[in-house]
Amino acid sequence: MRQFSQLLDSLVYTRSRNGKLALIAAYMRDAPDPDRGWALAALTGNLDLKAVKASAISEMIRARTDPVLYEMSRDYVGDLAETVALLWPKGEEQPAELDDGSLSLSAVIDRLHSVSRAAAPDALAQMMDHLDASGRFALLKLATGGLRVGISARLAKTGFAHAFNLDVDDVEQVWHALAPPYTALFDWAEGRSARPDPEGTPYFRPFMLAHPLEADSVDLNDYAAEWKWDGIRIQIVGTGTETRLYSRAGDDISGSFPEIAQAFAGHAVLDGELLVKGDTQGGEAASFNALQQRLGRKAVTAKMMTDYPAFVRLYDLLIEGEDDLRTLPWTDRRARLEAYMALLPPDRFDLSALIDAPDFEALADIRAGARDAAIEGVMLKRRDSPYVAGRKAALWYKWKRDPLTADCVMMYAQRGHGKRSSFYSDYTFGCWTEDGELLPVGKAYSGFTDEELKWLDRFVRQNTLNRFGPVREVEKTLVLEVAFDSIHGSKRHKSGLAMRFPRIARIRKDKPAAEADRIEGLKRLVS
Amino acid sequence: MAHWIEPHPTGIYVRPADAWIDPSLPQARALVTHGHADHARGGHDHVWATRETLAIMGLRYGTASGTAVGYGEEIRLGGVTIRYVPAGHVLGSAQIILEHAGERIVVTGDYKRRPDPTCLPFQPVPCDIFVTEATFGLPVFRHPDTGGEMDRLLHALHANPDRCVLVGAYALGKAQRVICELRARGHHDPIYIHGALERMCALYADFGIDMGELRPATGVAAKEMRGAIVVAPPSALNDRWSRRLPDPITAMASGWMRVRQRARQKNVELPLVISDHADWDELTDTIRDVAPNETWITHGREEALLHWCMTHQMRARALALVGREEEDEG
Numbered sequence: 001m002r003q004f005s006q007l008l009d010s011l012v013y014t015r016s017r018n019g020k021l022a023l024i025a026a027y028m029r030d031a032p033d034p035d036r037g038w039a040l041a042a043l044t045g046n047l048d049l050k051a052v053k054a055s056a057i058s059e060m061i062r063a064r065t066d067p068v069l070y071e072m073s074r075d076y077v078g079d080l081a082e083t084v085a086l087l088w089p090k091g092e093e094q095p096a097e098l099d100d101g102s103l104s105l106s107a108v109i110d111r112l113h114s115v116s117r118a119a120a121p122d123a124l125a126q127m128m129d130h131l132d133a134s135g136r137f138a139l140l141k142l143a144t145g146g147l148r149v150g151i152s153a154r155l156a157k158t159g160f161a162h163a164f165n166l167d168v169d170d171v172e173q174v175w176h177a178l179a180p181p182y183t184a185l186f187d188w189a190e191g192r193s194a195r196p197d198p199e200g201t202p203y204f205r206p207f208m209l210a211h212p213l214e215a216d217s218v219d220l221n222d223y224a225a226e227w228k229w230d231g232i233r234i235q236i237v238g239t240g241t242e243t244r245l246y247s248r249a250g251d252d253i254s255g256s257f258p259e260i261a262q263a264f265a266g267h268a269v270l271d272g273e274l275l276v277k278g279d280t281q282g283g284e285a286a287s288f289n290a291l292q293q294r295l296g297r298k299a300v301t302a303k304m305m306t307d308y309p310a311f312v313r314l315y316d317l318l319i320e321g322e323d324d325l326r327t328l329p330w331t332d333r334r335a336r337l338e339a340y341m342a343l344l345p346p347d348r349f350d351l352s353a354l355i356d357a358p359d360f361e362a363l364a365d366i367r368a369g370a371r372d373a374a375i376e377g378v379m380l381k382r383r384d385s386p387y388v389a390g391r392k393a394a395l396w397y398k399w400k401r402d403p404l405t406a407d408c409v410m411m412y413a414q415r416g417h418g419k420r421s422s423f424y425s426d427y428t429f430g431c432w433t434e435d436g437e438l439l440p441v442g443k444a445y446s447g448f449t450d451e452e453l454k455w456l457d458r459f460v461r462q463n464t465l466n467r468f469g470p471v472r473e474v475e476k477t478l479v480l481e482v483a484f485d486s487i488h489g490s491k492r493h494k495s496g497l498a499m500r501f502p503r504i505a506r507i508r509k510d511k512p513a514a515e516a517d518r519i520e521g522l523k524r525l526v527s
Numbered sequence: 528m529a530h531w532i533e534p535h536p537t538g539i540y541v542r543p544a545d546a547w548i549d550p551s552l553p554q555a556r557a558l559v560t561h562g563h564a565d566h567a568r569g570g571h572d573h574v575w576a577t578r579e580t581l582a583i584m585g586l587r588y589g590t591a592s593g594t595a596v597g598y599g600e601e602i603r604l605g606g607v608t609i610r611y612v613p614a615g616h617v618l619g620s621a622q623i624i625l626e627h628a629g630e631r632i633v634v635t636g637d638y639k640r641r642p643d644p645t646c647l648p649f650q651p652v653p654c655d656i657f658v659t660e661a662t663f664g665l666p667v668f669r670h671p672d673t674g675g676e677m678d679r680l681l682h683a684l685h686a687n688p689d690r691c692v693l694v695g696a697y698a699l700g701k702a703q704r705v706i707c708e709l710r711a712r713g714h715h716d717p718i719y720i721h722g723a724l725e726r727m728c729a730l731y732a733d734f735g736i737d738m739g740e741l742r743p744a745t746g747v748a749a750k751e752m753r754g755a756i757v758v759a760p761p762s763a764l765n766d767r768w769s770r771r772l773p774d775p776i777t778a779m780a781s782g783w784m785r786v787r788q789r790a791r792q793k794n795v796e797l798p799l800v801i802s803d804h805a806d807w808d809e810l811t812d813t814i815r816d817v818a819p820n821e822t823w824i825t826h827g828r829e830e831a832l833l834h835w836c837m838t839h840q841m842r843a844r845a846l847a848l849v850g851r852e853e854e855d856e857g
């Protein structure tokens with residue numbers, strides 16, 4: 001257990017993605033079987049245990065320690081599992097802070113698998129006595145379901161792939177043919193057996209991505225234009241008996257959108273944009289803001305599904321039945337997709353329409369006139385392009401809508417993370433109300449050059465009014481031109497506004513703060 | 528009982544001696560337990576403290592005047608017999624033992640019970656009133672074995688030969704202790720130190736604490752510090768200062784590191800639970816050892832220790848002294 005608990009601790013404290021990958025890779029190489037397979041299941045969210053309730057854990061500790069001291073401790077520490085892990089009184093004969101090595105991760109998993117809900121607290125208590133604080137924390141996190149160490153399933157798989165010099169997409173392909181503790185996967189990775197056969201399982205295929213358009217124009221005889229929708233890119237994989245939905249990162253998000261998975265019974269792989277219907281637009285796609293209500297939720301309530309009904313706007317057809325269409329030109333795939341639409345329920349699936357423009361100038365006009373909240377820009381796809389993984393030059397371009405901008409006043413600053421960790425690089429900025437009050441409208445931590453960052457950092461240090469923990473309030477004198485993709489109503493901020501992807505476009509040293517934009521003006525930009 | 532000492536928010540007043548213990552405001556007569564800034568302030572007319580503490584105060588405030596009191600030596604002030612006994616907290620730290628009118632009072636200042644190569648170990652003195660700190664007065668605070676924490680530090684160092692390990696440690700006490708503990712684990716490479724530690728390390732060396740080869744971290748090429756340990760005050764960890772270092776692994780030596788979120792908030796990658804304060808077990812064991820009629824708790828998480836005393840049929844009260852507990856000290 002110690003190896004696993006040390007891995008979790010290190011993942012908690014490591015900020016960089018590469019650092020996390022290296023930790024996971026080292027663990028996957030060094031840990032024994034089947035522990036490492038169970039760890040991989042835990043990290044990818046594929047560990048299916050009957051969760052022990054938090055209340056059962058509270059009860060367990062109250063029976064073993066002074067409840068008042070427990071309450072004070074929990075109040076101070078914040079997290080239940082961590083409080084109990086630190087507070088756990090071991091028996092007289094056990095050394096207080098030692099993982100005695102008698103429990104392997106797989107023994108823990110076996111015990112949690114087999115124990116009844118009623119007997120779980122006693123079983124947990126017995127195991128806790130053999131562990132140190134880190135081990136108890138790991139055990140409680142496993143038992144309550146959800147490690148929450150800030151890594152995605154895709155990152156865990158990438159770490160695994162790094163450990164054995166495999167391609168993560170190759171791992172992804174075989175993944176769904178396998179189950180924890182993934183013995184066949186490790187056998188293949190270490191060359192003891194052939195690659196597991198993923199046929200017949202709904203596995204993820206890497207997405208084709210686009211470059212930003214940098215040329216002044218393209219020839220529409222070579223490129224087809226369609227809208228770029230502002231939802232989340234999704235892949236639908238159906239085997240005829242099972243359907244899964246994958247995010248761009250390759251994470252299985254079927255559980256978050258069960259109505260989509262249930263509405264698809266085909267044997268095909270499709271590429272599209274997941275959106276929710278907004279009633280203000282007469283049943284058209286709503287803004288990203290509405291979709292956000294549905295993201296990152298493990299359990300979906302019926303009310304969520306009614307209030308924010310999801311549908312998929314389809315872009316491409318990769319595989320139909322046994323036919324892999326990815327090598328065909330886009331024109332042929334598009335024709336197959338259009339024909340395939342007839343098989344799909346129209347309330348959950350529609351087709352991403354092509355933009356009919358005689359030439360590039362006309363397209364530019366259409367793009368400039370588009371005010372639909374769910375449109376992020378225009379996609380340009382080479383008519384003869386195959387469907388290939390990743391970004392390939394000159395095949396697909398994204399031509400985003402020009403950003404909106406506003407002149408805002410810097411209000412607060414906070415130190416950043418990673419390479420910016422010593423600089424004040426996260427800025428909260430505001431605009432004026434009619435009464436001359438400054439209200440925050442957003443927060444940005446990108447868009448500036450390294451030189452500008454140094455200047456901004458110095459400005460913050462020299463113009464600090466107040467400190468609130470890590471946050472500094474600054475003199476309201478500096479105007480920042482902020483670029484953003486769109487702006488929406490939001491209950492979260494006092495200004496009632498929330499920007500999508502705000503970034504610092506320019507530092508307006510020349511502009512007096514009083515001449516920054518007003519909240520009223522921003523409200524007119526709400527889409 | 529003991530109407531002759533009075534707790535005030537600004538310190539403890541010893542009436543018959545007309546003297547204050549660790550006063551936070553300038554006073555005519557001050558008895559100082561140790562050199563940390565929240566206990567030893569400048570500006571007193573006369574100070575009684577150990578030779579080491581006087582030297583530390585001299586370094587910090589430029590006023591070395593005062594009467595040096597040796598450990599175990601007895602002095603008398605206005606009918607009170609006063610002794611300084613090792614507290615095991617930092618170099619020169621002392622508990623102050625007061626005897627008057629047939630009663631004995633022990634004021635611990637800050638203390639710990641586990642071994643520290645830079646100072647003498649805490650001596651429990653049975654007493655009538657025990658005035659204790661409670662910085663880590665919650666049962667979640669159980670400091671692990673120091674050797675194990677040092678091993679984790681050295682493991683991280685050896686596993687990353689192209690990086691350095693930057694250890695945040697309070698400038699008085701923790702920094703020197705960490706360096707000595709590393710030497711005791713067989714690490715004899717030069718250790719680089721932040722400018723803010725230089726004078727204090729020199730003072731420790733003057734008192735015979737051997738810390739091996741120390742080099743200033745300022746003015747040294749980054750590549751020279753690859754594979755080395757760098758010690759700096761906690762405030763320098765996330766500051767621009769640390770940008771001069773070769774891809775540092777940020778470590779922090781503090782009792783607060785026991786709690787994950789506290790470590791994460793400080794952007795610490797390698798939390799080292801090493802404290803100069805008593806943990807929960809040390810606090811409660813010490814109260815049992817000295818078996819006082821009454822326990823007074825000066826600062827920290829006093830509610831929990833108060834609750835523990837009451838549930839163990841011991842009289843206790845919280846004093847709520849102001850200005851104590853610089854968090855970096857943990």
